[in-house]
Amino acid sequence: MIRSVDAHVHLWNRATDPQPWIDPVTMAAIDRDFAHGDLERMLDSTGVEVAVVVQSINSAAETRRLLTQPGPRVAGVVGWADLTGDVAAQLDELDAAARRRLVGIRHLVHVDPDPDWLGRPDVGAALDRLAAAGLGFDLVVRSWQLPLAATVAAAHPGVRFVVDHLGGLAEADDDDGWEAGLRELAARPNTYAKISGLAGLVSRGEGARLRRAVGVALEAFGPDRLMYGSDWPLAELGAGPVAWRGAVDELIGELSPAERQAVVSGTASAFYRLGT
Template identity: 80%
Template sequence: MAPVVTGVIDAHVHLWNRATDPQPWIDPTTMAAIDRDFTPGDLERMLDSAGVDAAVVVQASNSAAETRRLLAHPSPRIAGVVGWTDLTADVAAQLDGLDPASRRRLVGIRHLVHIDPDPDWLARPDVGRALDQLGARDLGFDLVVRWWQLPLAATVVAAHPGVRFVVDHLGGIAESDDEAGWEAGWEAGLRELACRPNTFAKISGLAGLVNGGDGARLRRVVDVALDAFGPERLMYGSDWPLAELGAGAVAWRRAVDELVGELSPAERQSIMSGAASVLYGLGG
């Protein structure tokens, strides 16, 4: 069980040291703002600036070694770690092999489904068996998918009612309206997932819409998510440091406050910490 956390929780941040965990996807020209290492000290400064108390650190590589390093970070501001383990291998042995002193900080598992060479990776029988093992160990599973993968994700979620799932970045909306039919497909897929009570979603990965001046689109997708999941199954996440490619983590926090400003205090509290506490078991 992860430590008890009170206050605002950023449910989605990353850390990386490229000497040990290379990030070859970072383009030094178009992604100059994140073309460096990000440490727990950097995280603490960001959280202070954004008025956030703690964060859940999410894997950035399909790497067991990265997960061990993330779990070993001593920062008290890290509420938990969503790591990686090979779901096509012996999950129990891999989890039991983690250092017992840091293993309690592991609150979930994620696999980079959206870039896996196998488009049907989520539907593999061995992955399905592994997901059930995660559920038995009270570990959630983060779904990082693109909007066209949502129907597959919904089928998998329905097949594993004992597992808590969370849809990262509201299901990977299209980067532009050039992708014909994305909005109807995205909304249908997200609503299908929301029909399953074991599924949550993160209002994250959207800071680019703030800086790009597409406030209407941002409002539209968040309203769909609020209607589909309700505040009790939605959570705030910055996707820092990737948020720095858009408006930045501080501006994103302000944007989310505005987006949920008309909700009741209890509903806002759920989005800003309560849902993450439930999903990731941060309540003690």
């Protein structure tokens, strides 16, 4: 059994996979490349056994590199595929080893030029094909996109969805609207959520907002549909991965041992089918 899983980390080499969104002034802490050695040191510092590496750009080439350059602490890769194209053909292009490492697919929905991308009929058909292939789908959306995500999840009950970063709370300007959207999504039993992407709330001293957010998530999803993620290296822009892990441990401290284990390992292992 995997003791602990960081369900959301990134690796990038900007020579092959540029990250133009990184501002060298305001994001100096992550204005560099991050490789497997960096990941291992981060995991050691947070006391986590393995991680799921998540795509950072909508690029088949990046996904191939992540899949063909495995590290010893990488339990799986959430890659990218063109869901408006022939998904089955794209998966068939992967060799057996790469296919085993691929545990999910993500598209940067929150920055897609088409605000209705997630609701497109061809995307819906592709989501069903992902489910048939045993792959889940990571939802990276802003809070205002949560109602659409809930509609899509209801329309595709065979697809397993996990919403990253608690549905974009950190960027939300209406916490009540965010809460309503997250609860609407959580009402679909095929949806899960990552307690991730919120290290900035710790560094900004927004403890009450963070406690409310995790409390809402625990009530709406329950521990068996929640998973811990550091969102490293982006966590370096906030409190850092060590402080973030400590904050999560404190926030789930009143749960039972079995419930805490679900959040830090069991849910991610089951959702991504790690170690199978």
